[in-house]
Structure formats: structure tokens, C-alpha cells
Amino acid sequence: MIYVDSEVSTLKRVIVHSPDSGLGKVIPSKAQDWLFEDIVHLKTVRRHEYDYFIKILLYFLDPAKVRGQLARLDDEREQRAFYKPDDPGFHASPAVLDIEYLLGDILADRDVKKEVVASICALESCSFATQKLLLQLPPRDLAKTLISGSLPNQHMVFAPVPNFIFTRDIGIVINDHLLLNKPAKEARRRESFLSKYVFFKHEAFKNYQDKIIEIHDDELYFLLDGAEREQRSVTLEGGDIMMVAPNHLLVGVSERTSPNAVSKIMQALFDRGVVDKVSVVQIPAKRDFMHIDTVFTQVRRDLWVLYGKFSRRNLEEQSSLHKFFGKRPDEARIRILQFHRNGQSPTEFAFLEDLLDDVSRNDLQSPQPTRFVYSGGHEFPYSQREQWTDSCNLLALKEGVVVGYDRNDKTAEAFAQQGFRTIRAADLLDAFEQGELAPETLTDTLIMLPSAELSRARGGSHCMSLPVLRERVRG
Numbered sequence: 100m101i102y103v104d105s106e107v108s109t110l111k112r113v114i115v116h117s118p119d120s121g122l123g124k125v126i127p128s129k130a131q132d133w134l135f136e137d138i139v140h141l142k143t144v145r146r147h148e149y150d151y152f153i154k155i156l157l158y159f160l161d162p163a164k165v166r167g168q169l170a171r172l173d174d175e176r177e178q179r180a181f182y183k184p185d186d187p188g189f190h191a192s193p194a195v196l197d198i199e200y201l202l203g204d205i206l207a208d209r210d211v212k213k214e215v216v217a218s219i220c221a222l223e224s225c226s227f228a229t230q231k232l233l234l235q236l237p238p239r240d241l242a243k244t245l246i247s248g249s250l251p252n253q254h255m256v257f258a259p260v261p262n263f264i265f266t267r268d269i270g271i272v273i274n275d276h277l278l279l280n281k282p283a284k285e286a287r288r289r290e291s292f293l294s295k296y297v298f299f300k301h302e303a304f305k306n307y308q309d310k311i312i313e314i315h316d317d318e319l320y321f322l323l324d325g326a327e328r329e330q331r332s333v334t335l336e337g338g339d340i341m342m343v344a345p346n347h348l349l350v351g352v353s354e355r356t357s358p359n360a361v362s363k364i365m366q367a368l369f370d371r372g373v374v375d376k377v378s379v380v381q382i383p384a385k386r387d388f389m390h391i392d393t394v395f396t397q398v399r400r401d402l403w404v405l406y407g408k409f410s411r412r413n414l415e416e417q418s419s420l421h422k423f424f425g426k427r428p429d430e431a432r433i434r435i436l437q438f439h440r441n442g443q444s445p446t447e448f449a450f451l452e453d454l455l456d457d458v459s460r461n462d463l464q465s466p467q468p469t470r471f472v473y474s475g476g477h478e479f480p481y482s483q484r485e486q487w488t489d490s491c492n493l494l495a496l497k498e499g500v501v502v503g504y505d506r507n508d509k510t511a512e513a514f515a516q517q518g519f520r521t522i523r524a525a526d527l528l529d530a531f532e533q534g535e536l537a538p539e540t541l542t543d544t545l546i547m548l549p550s551a552e553l554s555r556a557r558g559g560s561h562c563m564s565l566p567v568l569r570e571r572v573r574g
Contacts, residue, residue, distance in 0.1 A: 101307055103272040105463070105572035106397040109497040110160060111569035116198045117153065117182050118144050121247035121259025122556075132263055133286045139552045146370050147477040148553040149264075150182055151524040152502070152563065153195065155546060156221030158531055159496045159538045160194035169532055185239040192524065196303075196567075198266055199242050205300040206238035215296050219245055222292060223257040232256075245293060260289050265558045267392070268336040268355075268567040269294040273348060276310045277567075278364065278371050283334035283355045312371075315361040335360040338562055343397065344462035345572065348374045349454075350382040351391030360378055369440045378437040378454055382409070392561045393492055398472070399499040399543075400572075401465040402517065403455045404510070406486045407477040409433050411450040463572065472513045481509040488550070492559030499543045503559035504550035511545060520544045 120126070123141030125133055130569045131364050157165045165172065172178050180188030184200035196348065206212045213234065220230040233241060233256070240251050248259040262268070269290055270279045277298060282291050298304050298311055323331060326393065333441075339351030350361050365377045380391050388394050388406070395405045407413055414433070435448040448454040456469040474490040475481030490510040493501040499519075503510070522530075524546055530536040548560065 101272050101277060101304070101567045102275050102571070103342050103566050103569045104253060104274050105569065106341055106343055107399060107495040107498045108572040109569060109570040110495070110566055110568075112194050112196065112566070113156060113160065114196045114201070114268050114269075114565040114567055115153070115156070115197055115563060116150055116246075116263045117184070118264055119199065119243065119247045119259075122261045122264065124248065124255070124259050125261050125559075129258075133258070133556075134284055135555075136557055137324070137555045140329060143552045144556075145173065145182070146178070148549045148551070149563075150178070151528070151548050152560065153167055153182060153190075154528055155496075155502060155524055156195045156564075157190065157192060157546075158528065161192040162538065164190050164195075166191050167532070169528055185243045197298060198263065198269070198294065201297045201301050201303070202245070203239040203242035203442050204302070205297060206241050208300070211296070212238065212241070215245070215293070216241070218292055218296075218461050220288060222289060225257065229256050245289070255295075258286075260287070260510075262287055263290050264556065265338075265339050265562040267562045268390075270298065270565060271337045271340040271342065272372055272565075272567050273340075273342050273368065274345060275307070276312055276368075276371070277304070277307060278312045278335075278337075278340065278367075280337055281312075281333055281335045281360065283312055283332075283336065283357070287336075312364075312367050314360055314367065317359070331359050332357045333366070334361060335362045336390060337565065338392045340364075341392065341397075343458045346375040347458065347462050348377050349391065349458075350377055350379050352379060353391060354384040354386065354389045356390070363571050365438055372440070375440045375498050376437055378435060380451070380454070381432075381434040383432055386553075387487065390562075393486070393489065393559075394454065395491055396493045396495075396501075397455075398493065398495060398501050399459075399460050400463040401467040402470050402472065402499075403459075404472045404491050404493055405451065405455070406491050407473045407475075407482045408486075409451050410471075410473065410477070411452050412477075414450060468507075470517065472510065475509040476513040477509070478509060481532055485510050487557075488554040489557070489559030489562070490562040493545075494560035494564050496538075496546075497541075500541050501544075502546045502548060504554050505547035506554055514519070514545045519544060521547060523547050524549065 125135050125138050154165055172181055180186040181190050184197045216233045244250055248257050249255050270277055317331050334357045336355040339353055339356040341349040343349055352358050361379055368374050382388055395403055397403050435454050437446040459465040459469040475485040485507040488506055490507040493503050495501050515521050
């Protein structure tokens with residue numbers, strides 16, 4: 100089953116991808132082409148950082164896989180198999196799904212295998228000999244190769260897709276529909292192809308084939324050039340989509356998602372009656388904030404974490420400067436329009452807090468006043484530094500319990516000032532094992548993942564997760 104109608108109701112099933120060997124093949128000369136600011140140390144990212152994310156997810160979504168076994172899983176001699184989708188010892192949780200494992204499942208079908216290999220080899224301009232070689236690989240080895248770029252003998256046949264750890268960008272579940280992405284960057288095209296095959300061919304999604312939404316380029320788009328081609332481009336990544344309430348979708352216009360794509364999304368959703376409102380949030384097309392989920396995410400129905408540059412206070416100050424100097428700085432520009440399925444005129448919001456407050460009060464019927472935690476406590480220079488390391492990019496495991504990074508100290512302090520427990524992932528897992536705390540009763544908590552290396556990949560827990568099932572949000 101797939102169903103998501105909010106950002107904060109209890110998470111039941113999620114798609115992730117544990118860092119594969121391709122992440123360790125990013126070299127400095129290719130880092131920017133592959134959308135990295137820096138190269139990361141793969142062993143540290145895996146064993147000392149990302150593995151905590153998987154253990155936290157399993158403890159909340161599928162506790163039988165980890166409860167009472169953490170000591171064994173932390174033993175380096177035994178632990179790797181548990182996290183590797185191509186290993187027989189992989190956890191294979193039906194609640195914490197790895198996209199590589201799902202891909203391996205569908206490649207067991209000979210016809211699907213031929214189709215996928217032919218498609219990827221065409222995309223990557225492989226030789227016919229390479230195509231034949233790939234077809235000889237067992238399904239799990241082939242899945243790993245198609246993602247990491249390397250054969251089992253470590254010979255590279257094409258580039259890796261190191262951004263696949265950010266599964267949020269491959270698609271988004273909107274109520275009981277699935278919207279697929281159309282990436283803006285060449286480095287993510289293979290991810291899109293592979294994900295599309297998983298969603299159309301895997302048994303887990305067989306009952307939703309007529310509810311998968313794809314968006315396409317305009318007719319004869321390939322004949323356009325120059326400014327007109329750029330204006331009519333159709334690009335979309337899941338970090339710009341938030342399902343905030345059963346009737347309401349937020350969509351970002353950003354560096355990665357184009358206005359024309361947003362128009363097509365709205366038309367498709369309104370035509371199908373999936374939602375009643377789509378709010379479009381336009382942010383500057385800058386690498387600093389590549390998607391709207393790097394600017395804000397929801398913590399509880401009455402609480403959001405937000406980057407202060409786009410806050411009411413900051414934009415009012417910029418507006419005053421604009422009146423005096425005659426120009427408003429481009430990087431402070433933000434525009435919000437809300438469109439309605441019933442055809443009424445769009446509603447404009449002057450400030451991001453106004454939109455988020457409207458979601459909390461009117462869509463989610465929050466009985467409490469809406470509150471905001473600001474990145475870095477809205478204190479210079481920590482607000483910018485911590486936004487860069489994903490202080491605003493949090494995944495809600497359930498209402499009020501979110502996962503962030505341990506390096507964002509000032510943001511953690513701001514959470515503590517709102518009455519939240521802030522706890523490191525390792526300490527929380529120990530408390531679970533000792534019976535001192537339990538996922539079922541945990542409330543108002545910021546779980547902090549170790550992140551010295553992981554944060555350098557420029558994506559937080561929201562980016563690293565694609566929720567496919569949440570409990571229905573309560574009215």
C-alpha cells in the first residue's frame with residue numbers, strides 16, 4: 100500500500116538507499132558535475148554515520164529487525180552484510196526498503212532485465228559487448244553495477260550515481276498517487292530511469308499503475324532553442340514537493356524544478372481530483388538552497404523549522420532597504436501563490452510563515468498557535484552555516500519526532516528552547532535497548548545523526564528518505 104497525506108503523521112514505510120561504492124568513486128575533478136561540493140570518506144559515511152539512520156528507521160518502523168541486536172550489528176566483523184542490499188545477510192525489511200534491493204527484485208525477470216539493460220546502455224552509450232556482459236550478471240550484482248557503475252570485479256563500466264542516497268528526489272507520494280521526477284541535472288538521469296522501472300515493474304506497486312503520474316516536455320520542445328527552450332523546460336525533483344495535508348500540496352520553483360513543470364503537476368493533480376490546493380513557493384535558483392526542503396520542513400502540525408533569510412523579519416528588513424535604495428537583493432526574493440482546483444483566483448502570501456501558519460491552522464486544524472524554529476537560532480553566521488549543513492532538512496518519524504544532524508548546534512539549542520529533547524542517535528538507541536525510552540511513547544525529540552562526512556554530501560534526513568506510507572493525518 101502507498102499513501103501519504105502529510106509530512107508529520109507516523110511513518111510506516113520508506114524508501115532509502117544506503118551509500119554504495121559509487122559514493123567512494125567521486126573524484127575532485129568530477130565532484131561538481133556529479134553535484135557534490137566535496138569528496139566524502141565512504142567508510143566513515145557508512146559505518147559511523149548513515150548506519151545510525153538505518154538503525155533509527157528500523158527501530159521505529161520494523162523493530163524486530165534490530166531490537167536486542169545492536170551489539171552484534173556494531174561489531175565490524177558482522178555488521179556490513181546487514182546494510183548491503185546485494186548480500187544474503189541484508190535486513191530486507193518490508194518497511195525500510197532499499198531502492199537497490201527493489202531493483203534487484205525486478206531484474207530477476209528476464210524480460211525486465213533485458214529492457215532495463217538496453218535502456219541504461221543506450222543512456223550511457225555503452226558498447227554492445229558491455230551490454231552482453233551486463234546481461235550475464237545475477238540480478239543483485241546487476242542492480243549494484245547499474246547504481247555504482249562498477250562490475251563485481253570493481254572494473255568501472257560507466258559513472259556512478261552517487262546522489263541515489265537522496266531518494267526523496269526520485270518521486271513523491273501524494274495521497275494514493277505517485278509523482279515521478281524529471282531531473283534537472285544530467286548526473287541524476289540514470290536514477291530516474293532505474294526508479295521508473297522499479298515503480299512500474301515491482302510487485303509492491305502493481306496496484307498503483309494507473310496512479311503513477313509522469314510529466315513530459317511540451318510537444319515539439321526539441322525544436323526550440325535559446326531562451327524559449329529554457330523557459331519551457333520541464334524539470335522536477337522530489338525535494339521541491341511536500342504533501343502537507345490531504346487537500347494541499349506545496350511545490351517549489353527552484354534551481355531544480357521549473358515553472359513549466361509546476362504547471363503540469365497542478366494540471367495533472369487537479370484533473371484527477373487528487374488535491375484541492377497547490378501552493379507554489381518560488382525561491383532563488385541558487386545552489387545554497389537547491390530545493391524548498393533545504394529552506395523549511397515540518398516538525399509537528401504546529402511547528403516548522405525555517406531558514407531565517409526567508410523569514411518575515413528578514414524580508415521586512417529587506418523591503419525597508421528596497422524602499423530606501425530602490426532595489427531588493429535577488430537572494431532574498433521569494434514569492435508564494437496558492438492555486439485552487441475550483442478555479443478561484445490564486446491567493447498570494449507575503450511571507451513564508453503566513454503560508455505555513457495557514458497549513459497548520461486551516462488544513463491541519465492545529466489547536467495551538469503556529470511556532471517556528473529558525474536555523475542557527477536566526478543568529479549570524481550560524482543561520483547560514485547550519486542551513487548549508489541541512490539544519491532545515493528534517494524527516495518526521497512521527498509528529499514531533501524528527502531526525503537531523505549533530506553538527507547543527509545552534510539549531511539544536513533553538514529546539515531545546517521550544518521544549519524538545521535533543522539526543523544523539525547512539526544515545527537514543529542505547530536508551531531503547533535498555534528500555535529507558537521507547538519509539539511508541541517518544542515525543543518532541545530531535546534525534547541527531549553523526550554527520551561530519553555525511554553532511555558534506557549536501558542532503559539531510561528529509562532528502563535521504565522517500566516516504567511511501569504514513570498513517571492518515573488526524574483532523
